[in-house]
Amino acid sequence: MHSTALHDWHVAHGAKMAPFAGYDMPISYPTGAVEEHLICRRSVGLFDIDHMGQLVVSGPGADEFVSATVSAKVLDMKDWDARYSLLLDEKGLVLDDLFIYRLPGRWWIVINAGNRAVDVAWFNARAEAFPKSVFVEDRSDATYMIAVQGPRAIELMDLVSDRKVSELPRFTAGDLKIGGIPVLFGRTGYTGEDGGELFFPAAQAERLWSLLIERGGASGIETKPIGLAARDSLRFEAGMPLHGHEISASINPIEAGFKWACGLDKDFVGKAAVEAVIASGPARKLVGLEVEGGVPREGYEVADAAGMVVGKVVAGMFCPTVKKYAANAFVKPELAKAGTALKVLIRGAAKDALVVKRPLYVPAYRR
Amino acid sequence: MKIDTNARYQASHEYARKEAAASGGFEIVVGISDHAQESLGDIVFVELPAAGKVLKKGEAFGVVESVKAASDLYAPVSGKVVAANEALSGDPSLVNKDCYGSGWMIRVAPTDPAEWNALLDAAAYEKEAGKE
Numbered sequence: 001m002h003s004t005a006l007h008d009w010h011v012a013h014g015a016k017m018a019p020f021a022g023y024d025m026p027i028s029y030p031t032g033a034v035e036e037h038l039i040c041r042r043s044v045g046l047f048d049i050d051h052m053g054q055l056v057v058s059g060p061g062a063d064e065f066v067s068a069t070v071s072a073k074v075l076d077m078k079d080w081d082a083r084y085s086l087l088l089d090e091k092g093l094v095l096d097d098l099f100i101y102r103l104p105g106r107w108w109i110v111i112n113a114g115n116r117a118v119d120v121a122w123f124n125a126r127a128e129a130f131p132k133s134v135f136v137e138d139r140s141d142a143t144y145m146i147a148v149q150g151p152r153a154i155e156l157m158d159l160v161s162d163r164k165v166s167e168l169p170r171f172t173a174g175d176l177k178i179g180g181i182p183v184l185f186g187r188t189g190y191t192g193e194d195g196g197e198l199f200f201p202a203a204q205a206e207r208l209w210s211l212l213i214e215r216g217g218a219s220g221i222e223t224k225p226i227g228l229a230a231r232d233s234l235r236f237e238a239g240m241p242l243h244g245h246e247i248s249a250s251i252n253p254i255e256a257g258f259k260w261a262c263g264l265d266k267d268f269v270g271k272a273a274v275e276a277v278i279a280s281g282p283a284r285k286l287v288g289l290e291v292e293g294g295v296p297r298e299g300y301e302v303a304d305a306a307g308m309v310v311g312k313v314v315a316g317m318f319c320p321t322v323k324k325y326a327a328n329a330f331v332k333p334e335l336a337k338a339g340t341a342l343k344v345l346i347r348g349a350a351k352d353a354l355v356v357k358r359p360l361y362v363p364a365y366r367r
Numbered sequence: 368m369k370i371d372t373n374a375r376y377q378a379s380h381e382y383a384r385k386e387a388a389a390s391g392g393f394e395i396v397v398g399i400s401d402h403a404q405e406s407l408g409d410i411v412f413v414e415l416p417a418a419g420k421v422l423k424k425g426e427a428f429g430v431v432e433s434v435k436a437a438s439d440l441y442a443p444v445s446g447k448v449v450a451a452n453e454a455l456s457g458d459p460s461l462v463n464k465d466c467y468g469s470g471w472m473i474r475v476a477p478t479d480p481a482e483w484n485a486l487l488d489a490a491a492y493e494k495e496a497g498k499e
Binding site for chain 1: 414432460
């Protein structure tokens with residue numbers, strides 16, 4: 001089991017720890033997962049996400065290589081732009097989802113911890129076979145990653161940083177320093193709130209983390225550590241996917257509603273398969289369900305009004321901001337329309353479930 | 368961990384507290400211990416039986432759902448459910464805030480008083496829970 005450089009800090013602050021993607025991670029702090037979720041929606045949450053991996057792609061063929069390897073259009077990106085993408089196999093199935101930064105002379109690609117081995121092998125094998133010279137480097141161990149998220153996150157960043165982070169548009173990145181520590185800051189996130197993700201040398205983890213909490217507190221900006229349980233409910237409410245749930249190596253992007261992340265006017269691995277699904281129509285679709293009478297959890301069956309099983313919940317939970325029990329599930333396309341009445345089987349009992357528009361919580365930056 | 372010294376407990380972390388019944392005699396108030404709510408974390412849903420339901424000691428009578436998991440609740444005594452705490456459907460976090468008070472779950476009219484006597488007393492439960 002791996003642990004992050006902040007592991008002892010989490011334990012000393014009373015976190016409940018549990019394994020996630022091979023790392024012993026904080027699930028919640030004594031604040032409690034529900035309150036942590038609400039703090040991130042009203043002020044600032046700090047997330048230790050060092051389990052996330054980072055790849056650097058460089059070399060004379062790097063631009064063409066990245067474009068050919070990932071689903072999203074990337075060649076129109078300017079230096080310091082950031083963009084969401086999928087990584088597909090030839091069958092058009094989702095190996096991982098990525099955050100891609102175009103930096104001067106190189107591409108900085110953020111990958112999921114649980115898929116790190118698969119992704120690194122995939123990028124390396126394709127780079128070797130690529131006609132032009134491409135270098136792929138796994139920087140995951142040397143790079144620390146924390147997220148600073150919430151409506152006051154940018155205000156806090158402006159206070160601690162040597163440059164005005166508030167002047168960086170959303171989905172761009174910049175180099176800056178916090179307390180002398182060099183940080184690559186991406187104005188992105190996984191909560192539906194404004195804020196950013198910080199990349200910096202792993203040895204500085206505890207100093208930067210503590211500095212953010214102290215400066216936040218001293219400036220009257222409520223700044224609290226947030227565990228993975230609230231990270232999951234925040235991303236779920238905001239309609240963001242978690243690999244292994246809404247997307248996976250047995251799900252194609254069209255079923256999951258990710259046509260927008262496929263640059264169909266360029267070539268990329270899996271494009272033909274994706275186009276075939278678009279042409280024939282997906283066999284199932286991802287829907288959001290609001291459920292009455294229990295927490296709809298992963299693996300629970302979804303039934304139609306007549307009681308026929310029509311799908312399965314891939315993620316479900318109590319959503320603290322909207323105060324609802326909700327699930328994401330794959331169902332036949334004809335049952336995917338908002339307003340369709342379905343059932344979720346909770347401990348053998350069919351509970352009312354209504355197909356609703358996703359996301360349940362409209363991210364602040366989209367309002 | 369907070370302990371209600373007036374209550375008795377079972378190893379599965381439900382407490383059972385004797386209280387005078389309006390109709391004379393006594394009833395048993397059932398909930399989960401402070402140790403249990405603490406280790407479950409934030410409670411987001413509680414499913415309880417309707418009044419009138421007859422329970423056997425050891426039988427699953429309801430479910431408490433935390434952020435991450437659903438756990439069965441086991442009847443510490445046999446008897447008929449006189450009331451279920453309806454406030455928990457609106458605010459399940461009462462179990463976290465005040466498990467021995469406003470976070471109670473059911474009131475039971477017991478059929479066998481000896482069952483309550485056989486439960487763990489506060490000191491024995493504290494020792495038992497401390498092992499976890």
